[in-house]
Amino acid sequence: MYVSLVCRQWYAVTRAVLVLTRPVVWLETTPSSQLLPQLENTRTLIIKRPQSMKHTTYVTWRDGEIQCWTETLNRLRELSIERKIKINKIEIKRHIRVDTWLIPLLTYTSLSLTNLELKDMVHREIPFGQMMKLCPHLVVVHLHYRDTGYIDSICRHANKPEYEPAELPDRLRLQSLKLDNVAIGRTILMRILRLSPDMEELHLKRVAKPRSFANEWLNTDDRAEFSQHILEQISSICPNLKSAHFSYYICDLRSLASEFHLAIDRNLFPEVSYWSFKWCDLSADTFQALKTTPNILTTLEIIDDASAEDHCQQHLHEFLCGAPNLLHLKVPKTLFSITWFDLEGIVSTVGHRHGSTDSTTTVSHRKIWACRNLQTLHIGFGCEGEIQESAENTRLIFGYLSKVCPRLQDLTIRYSLLSLELNRGFCLLTRLHELRRLVILTQCNNDKAWNVDWISKLITPSLGARMKHWAAEYSTMNLGIARARHPFTSTVKNPLLHHLLEPSIQSTVNGGDRRGDEYGHAANAERRKEGQLSQLVPDYFINGVDMRNLGQLEDIVELLQDRISKDWQCWPSMGFFELICLESDPNGIEPFKDTIRICRPDVEVK
Known part of the structure; x- marks a missing residue:
């Protein structure tokens, strides 16, 4: 039940039981007078690094940070003594001292904490057993070390018998465990899983593998590996697993493609509908097994780059052409070739990654993605060589996705040559009437603030007149282009x-x-x-x-005319839009974003 706080007196009355729905974000720049009073009533505490150090390996804390953090811990200790802490989720997005800061933090929040996420850890061991004993109600644990060529352990002495039994409680409530760039012994891994009968999500990303140079203190026989035998063990220990990822830190030593193909083909994980992979662990047989598995795959994630593997793109494209049940696709680092979208061969393939579509291919042999109900898409596009930004490129991307995946709600597109001008087809994404979140990453200079007011939710008479003018102008331009091409x-x-x-x-x-x-x-x-x-x-x-009209100006003309005639709203559910400049100076895109803020005050623009 939610009650509006209509006055200060009402706030004073309800303050004791009030729960903040928004998370409290800790930064060294946040005044203590503003931060400390919020700690009593918040459910979520997020600890972030300074914005100026966002893209660096930042380990040392400055004096101002230490003082601010000490005040925060003291306030949490007071609330713990008074049993007034309501924090059930802690998300740390920076390196933190484990012994002097993390352990006290967990101690003060232990009775209420159910969700712990540690990201960007650097060169420190995580005392997993002590952490689980301090917080017996933990359901979600995510640990991520920065990929700096160094892997540390959640249990450095896990291979020694005297440490293993005493480190962990008798039973864990874990339902989600994610370890990224973390070394873990096979013995302690199996023990954790056996003590967690409710496990539904298990992601072991880039864990230390046999012969890894980073883990000399682990016996070779006890290093975690994902042989067919180990996957069978995990399957029997975690029968309710619904989301899974298994990959090695160093991919070049050995691919897991054959293991995954057999495991999926034999239906070792019958409940898994969310599969996450590294590219080197995928093959045509694995994709085929994913399509034919009895359980329905709804989410596919590929976590790394396939910049040089053209056959990987072909496997992915062919899989998507036969995956009607897929709801979420996350391949943000993949440089997907635009030529897969070019059904009419209107874009020169010079510089593009090789796709199987060309102007001589008959339409009957061309395929499009079958996932009409796709809700989440995070994807990158790329090309080889130095080529100029092309209007057809961007119109192909926006037009194809808006037609083939009309139910998208969360869309992230990364393409260095992506332009957001009207004649480049950015407006084609307005076909996505259910879109809620849009993120664009590009190097193009999108500093032009004109021709953006079409993004307004409603059509005013003046906007309608301009849209008619644009439609007529583009229709005339397209006529000359179309005469030279047979669609x-x-x-x-x-x-x-x-x-x-x-x-x-x-x-x-x-x-x-x-x-x-x-x-x-x-x-x-x-x-x-x-x-x-x-x-x-x-x-x-x-x-x-x-x-x-895919990739052509006529596609924009038809969209503008359709919106004018039917008067439908532009992105009625949109709540978040982010434009990220991949160049060193992002200030050039600010006028563009300011115009969007004016046209759509209901949308959070970053």
Whole structure:
């Protein structure tokens, strides 16, 4: 139940039981007078590094930070004595001293804490057993060390018998365990899992593997590995596992592709619907096993870069063309080739990563992604060589995603040559009526604040007039471009060309929209009478999706005209938009973001 605090008197009355819904963020720059009073009523405490040190390996704390942190610990100790602490989640996004600061923090919050996330740890051992004993109610534990070429351990002496039994309590309530860049012995790993019967999420990312140089203090026989035998053990110990990732720190020594293929093919993890991998652990057989597994895969995550592996992109693209149940795809570091989206061959492949689509490929052999209900997409696009920014490139990206994945809610796009000007097709993303979160990472100079007011939620008379002007202008520009290119044959409107290019009508395979084309309607009706074909669609419909004008200005024209005629709102559910400049000086994009803030005051813009 939520009650609005309408006055200071009401706040004073309810202060004792008030719970802050927003997290309290600790920074050295936050005044103690502002921070300390919030600690009593918050559920979430986030500890962050200084913004100036965000991209550095920052270990040493400055005097101001030490003083601020000491005051914070003292206040938490007082609240602990009074049993007034309500904190159930702590998220630390910086290095922290384990013995003198982390352990006291856990001690004071031990009775209420259920969620602990430690990120960007540097060169310190995590006393996992002591941590679990201090906080017996922990359900979620995520530990992440910075990828600096050094791996530390959650249990340095885990291979010694005298340490293992005493380190852990008799039973753990863990449901989610994520270890990233962490060394852990096989013995202690299995013990943790056996003591955690409720485990549903297990992500062991880049853990130390056999022959790893970073763990000389571990016996070779006890270093964690993911052989078929070990995966079988994990499967039997964690029968309720729903989310999984297993990978080695050094990928070049040995790939896990064969192990994963066999494990998935044998259905060792029947409840897992969220699979996360490194690229080197994926193969065509693994993708095929994911498509044929009895349990439905709803989330696929690939955590590293496939910048040089063209066959990996092909495996991923072919998988997505046959994955209608996928809801979440996270491949942010993958440099996906735009040519996979270029169904008409309008973009030169010079400089692009190799895709299988070219201008000579017939439409019947072209495939599009089958995941119509995709809600989350984090993806990167890339190209080889030095090429100029192309309007067709960005229109292909925005147009393809908006048509093929119309139910996206969370979208992150990374492409160094991405431009957000109107004629580049940024407005095509407004087809995503359920979009809530949008993040764009680019090196292009998006400093032009004009032609952005279309992002307003509602169309005013003046905006409608400008949109009509833009549609007419782009339609004229597109006419000259289109004469030099033959698109899908069913879209040819020039009567002089129509007798040379008969409309290509194809029978559908996977269902979807079954509308006929104006030129082929009579022929379709005749064929239906003769019983030759039961269902016919124009060639620009692929799996029920209208792929006309992809990458062309006409796609923008049709969108503007559709919005004007139907008066639908632009991103009615949007709550967050972030534009990240990958160059050293991000100030050039501020005018662009300021304009968006004016047009959409209801959206948080970063």
